[in-house]
Each structure stands twice: as C-alpha cells, then as structure tokens.
Amino acid sequence: MTVALALFTRDLRVHDNPMLAAAASGADQVVPLFVLDEAILGSDYHRPNRAQFLAQSLADLDASLRERGAGLVVRRGRPVDEVTRLAADVGADVVHVSGDVSAHARRRQEALAKRLAADGRSLEVHGDTLFVVPPGDITPAGGDHMAVFTPYHRRWEKHPVRALAPTPRRLAMPRVTKGRVPPYADLCSGAPSPQVAEGGESRGRTLLTRWLSSGIPAYADTHDAVADDATSRLSPYLHFGCLSPLEIVRRAHEKPSQGAEDFVRQIAWRDFHAQVLAARPDATRNDYRPRGDRWHCSSEELAAWREGRTGYPIVDAGMRQLAREGWMHNRARLITAHFLCKTLYVDWRLGAAHFIDLLVDGDVANNTMNWQWCAGTGTDSRFNRTYNVTAQARRHDPRGAYVRRYVEELADVDEAYVHEPWLLPEDEFAALGYPEPIVDQDVARDRLRKGRAAG
Ligand SMILES: Cc1cc2nc3c(=O)[nH]c(=O)nc-3n(C[C@H](O)[C@H](O)[C@H](O)COP(=O)(O)OP(=O)(O)OC[C@H]3O[C@@H](n4cnc5c(N)ncnc54)[C@H](O)[C@@H]3O)c2cc1C
Numbered sequence: 001m002t003v004a005l006a007l008f009t010r011d012l013r014v015h016d017n018p019m020l021a022a023a024a025s026g027a028d029q030v031v032p033l034f035v036l037d038e039a040i041l042g043s044d045y046h047r048p049n050r051a052q053f054l055a056q057s058l059a060d061l062d063a064s065l066r067e068r069g070a071g072l073v074v075r076r077g078r079p080v081d082e083v084t085r086l087a088a089d090v091g092a093d094v095v096h097v098s099g100d101v102s103a104h105a106r107r108r109q110e111a112l113a114k115r116l117a118a119d120g121r122s123l124e125v126h127g128d129t130l131f132v133v134p135p136g137d138i139t140p141a142g143g144d145h146m147a148v149f150t151p152y153h154r155r156w157e158k159h160p161v162r163a164l165a166p167t168p169r170r171l172a173m174p175r176v177t178k179g180r181v182p183p184y185a186d187l188c189s190g191a192p193s194p195q196v197a198e199g200g201e202s203r204g205r206t207l208l209t210r211w212l213s214s215g216i217p218a219y220a221d222t223h224d225a226v227a228d229d230a231t232s233r234l235s236p237y238l239h240f241g242c243l244s245p246l247e248i249v250r251r252a253h254e255k256p257s258q259g260a261e262d263f264v265r266q267i268a269w270r271d272f273h274a275q276v277l278a279a280r281p282d283a284t285r286n287d288y289r290p291r292g293d294r295w296h297c298s299s300e301e302l303a304a305w306r307e308g309r310t311g312y313p314i315v316d317a318g319m320r321q322l323a324r325e326g327w328m329h330n331r332a333r334l335i336t337a338h339f340l341c342k343t344l345y346v347d348w349r350l351g352a353a354h355f356i357d358l359l360v361d362g363d364v365a366n367n368t369m370n371w372q373w374c375a376g377t378g379t380d381s382r383f384n385r386t387y388n389v390t391a392q393a394r395r396h397d398p399r400g401a402y403v404r405r406y407v408e409e410l411a412d413v414d415e416a417y418v419h420e421p422w423l424l425p426e427d428e429f430a431a432l433g434y435p436e437p438i439v440d441q442d443v444a445r446d447r448l449r450k451g452r453a454a455g
Pocket residue numbers: 223231232233234235236238239263266267268269270273328329330331333334337355359361362363364366367368370371374
C-alpha cells in the first residue's frame with residue numbers, strides 16, 4: 001500500500017490541481033495536508049481580511065475532500081517539521097507541493113526537499129499549479145526573466161500549456177488524526193472589513209461561471225469604469241488558488257470576444273509579475289530599477305491618504321473602498337498609488353504595506369510589482385508618468401457615482417462639483433464637512449522632479 005502526502009499551500013482547490021491529481025494517481029492512499037505556518041501567522045502579512053478568506057477556503061476544501069472520501073488534515077507549526085513528521089507517521093514516500101515564487105515559499109521548498117531526502121523520501125514540486133506559464137519558462141536570450149510586459153505577453157500567448165488536471169472522484173486516505181480546520185477566531189483577532197469577499201473554491205466557481213456568461217463580453221469597454229464594478233473580482237480566488245488560472249483562461253477562450261481577450265491579457269500580468277519576483281526576490285523591498293529617489297516623508301500626508309481624507313474625492317473613494325471591502329478597483333489602485341508616489345512623493349513601500357494590510361487579494365508579487373510600476377521604479381518604461389487625479393476622475397467616473405458611493409460627505413453633491421467640491425460656494429463646501437485638498441497637486445508634483453533630479 002503506497003501513501004502520498006498532498007501539501008496544500010496557495011492552491012486550495014480540487015479542480016485542475018496538478019499537485020492533488022499527481023498525489024492521487026501516484027499512490028494508493030493520499031493524505032491532504034495544510035500547515036498553518038507559524039512564521040506567516042506571526043508576520044505583517046497575516047491580516048484579518050485574508051485570514052477570514054483563508055479560514056473559509058480551508059473549510060470549503062475540507063468539505064470537497066470529505067465528499068471524495070478523505071478530508072483535510074490540519075497542523076500548526078513549522079511546515080518542514082510538521083510535514084516530515086506526518087510523512088513518517090503515515091509512511092508516505094512522496095510529498096507533493098505546488099511551486100511558488102516568494103522567497104519564503106522557496107526557502108520552505110528547499111528545506112523540505114532536504115529534510116525529506118534525509119529520511120529517504122522525496123518532494124515533487126508542481127510548478128504549473130499556480131500559473132498559466134510557470135516562472136522561468138519564458139526567458140530572454142542570456143537572461144533569467146522578462147523585464148518588459150509586451151514582448152513577454154506575445155510569447156505567453158503562444159506558449160504551450162498542459163492539459164487540465166483531472167478532478168479526483170474518490171480519495172482513499174489512511175487513518176490519521178485530522179486536526180481542526182480552523183475557524184477565523186483561531187487565526188486572527190482583528191475585525192475583517194465589513195464587506196470582504198467570501199472565500200472558497202465553491203464560491204469562486206460560482207462567480208467564475210457567472211462572470212464568463214454575463215460579465216466578460218463587456219470587459220473591453222467597461223473595465224476602467226470604476227462605478228460600473230465591471231471586472232471579474234476573481235483576484236482573491238486566484239491569490240489563494242481557489243481557482244486555476246489555466247482553467248479560467250481556457251474557459252474564457254471558449255467564447256471568443258474582445259472582452260475575453262483583454263481579460264486573459266490581465267491574467268498574463270499575474271504570470272509576468274511572478275516571473276519577475278522569482279528572479280528578483282529582493283524586489284519586495286528594493287527598487288527593481290533605482291531612480292535615486294529622495295522620498296518626501298510626511299506622516300500627516302500618509303495618514304490622510306490611508307484614511308481617505310486627502311480632499312481629492314477619487315483618491316478618497318478608492319481608499320475607502322479598500323477599507324470597506326478589502327478590495328479596490330484596478331483603476332482606483334492605479335490612481336491612489338500614483339497619487340501617493342508621484343504627487344505626494346511618498347515611498348512606495350509605505351503604500352504597499354498599507355495595501356497588504358487590507359487587500360483580500362494581497363499578493364507579494366502583484367502588490368509589490370504593481371506598486372513599483374506606479375512609482376516608476378518597476379517595469380514601466382515611462383517611469384516619470386504622472387496622473388492628474390481630477391482628469392482621471394472625470395474620465396473614469398464621469399457622473400461621480402463611484403465617489404458618491406464611497407465618500408458619504410459627497411453623496412448628494414451635484415455631478416458638476418463631485419470631483420472638485422472646493423469649487424462650490426465657500427459656505428456650501430464648509431457644510432459638507434469634507435477636507436480641502438491636502439496639497440495643490442501641480443505644486444506637489446514638483447517634488448518628484450526635484451527629488452529625482454537631486455538623487
Ligand atoms: C498599486 C496596485 C497594487 C495591486 N496589488 C495587487 C495584489 O496585491 N494582488 C492582486 O491580485 N492584484 C493586485 N493588483 C492588480 C489589480 O489591481 C488586481 O488584480 C485587480 O484589480 C483585481 O480585480 P479583478 O479580479 O476584478 O480583476 P480583473 O480585471 O477581472 O482581472 C482578472 C485577473 O487578472 C489579474 N490581474 C489584473 N490586473 C493585474 C495586474 N495589474 N497585475 C497582476 N495581475 C493582474 C488578477 O489576478 C485579476 O483577478 C494591484 C494593482 C495596483 C495598481
């Protein structure tokens with residue numbers, strides 16, 4: 001009787017999961033395992049919104065595994081210790097895990113491979129679970145990663161991909177103490193955002209089916225319209241691996257449209273950032289392309305930005321959406337991040353840390369590399385690009401509906417003034433109780449020019 005251990009990490013699903021499929025087909029019995037990693041639970045990365053989503057996703061995964069005759073074994077501690085101990089207890093020769101890109105995941109993988117080998121067991125890493133095209137599969141001549149998205153995307157579109165992995169129908173599992181699938185209260189003490197997305201593969205698959213049948217065709221025209229909420233909102237399900245990116249791409253291609261094409265291109269951005277981080281793990285802290293910045297450090301301006309009271313309605317709406325939902329529309333992420341780095345000229349690391357505190361899809365590769373892109377220290381070739389936030393607001397929220405939804409002080413303001421309420425008669429503006437702009441954006445933007453010239 002052979003036994004394999006299926007170590008779940010950021011791949012919390014039973015559909016199209018090559019890691020689980022290989023464990024199921026390669027042995028008579030499978031032990032599905034999730035280890036609550038003490039290092040992550042004690043880190044800045046462990047925050048209520050993602051902890052709640054994780055707890056819900058683990059419960060859903062456990063239910064799916066039970067339907068198939070198994071169930072999720074949960075341990076808490078150092079993954080390398082817990083996995084080697086359990087592998088020895090159940091007599092598993094092979095441990096299967098999905099390959100990931102963060103420095104933490106890669107260290108864990110290397111340490112695990114060594115410890116298992118010392119015990120006469122092996123680790124099988126499945127690099128194609130979390131990405132459509134695994135990091136390292138597309139490289140330039142003489143380099144280890146692609147630094148520009150457009151040529152990467154051209155090759156990504158043509159890159160051969162694997163067949164979808166079969167979903168196990170039955171899983172035989174040896175007798176083992178399962179441990180408790182943790183409720184949220186076991187993971188985290190803070191309160192999650194009031195309207196954060198519900199976790200789990202089942203919920204993700206329902207949203208995906210709905211998105212593919214009714215949302216995707218209009219994506220090409222509406223993905224930047226912040227008030228329409230017309231993007232997929234699949235990002236947290238992709239972050240936790242509740243959905244397979246390859247399955248999403250395949251299903252999106254089944255009904256060709258410009259919307260489907262544009263949507264799939266966004267999924268390629270995810271792979272692009274993963275392969276940058278895999279090659280440059282220090283990019284979570286260090287500028288990918290240093291520009292000699294001498295950041296302007298104003299704790300007051302940073303606090304106003306975080307709390308959504310900069311006096312620029314579109315920025316404040318984005319920041320308040322983040323606080324309320326643990327998620328922000330991509331166009332609003334671009335506007336708020338540009339505003340912090342390019343207008344206030346505050347270090348991108350401070351903005352990225354705030355996003356990681358709240359985003360339910362908060363992801364080391366995508367958050368860091370998008371922040372660096374906005375700051376001009378990343379892969380954007382127009383690194384001094386600046387946005388006029390009021391012009392952005394007029395373009396992407398022409399009627400002010402997005403601002404009115406999230407900034408309650410402006411809920412009843414006429415659309416002619418909603419993006420520039422300071423133009424209202426003085427007494428009417430004062431009666432709103434909404435702040436004046438914390439800086440004149442044209443004057444403030446000069447900080448970037450001077451700061452970069454000095455550096
Ligand atoms: C400053 C900043 C920080 C960000 N931080 C994160 C983060 O921590 N985690 C995260 O998943 N995304 C991040 N993004 C990218 C993007 O904003 C979100 O992926 C997107 O808003 C999620 O909403 P959606 O699922 O409706 O996206 P859709 O428009 O429906 O796109 C589909 C999928 O494509 C991927 N995607 C889309 N845009 C990007 C992008 N620019 N980079 C990488 N992948 C992308 C996501 O997985 C997304 O779910 C960030 C963007 C910015 C500008």
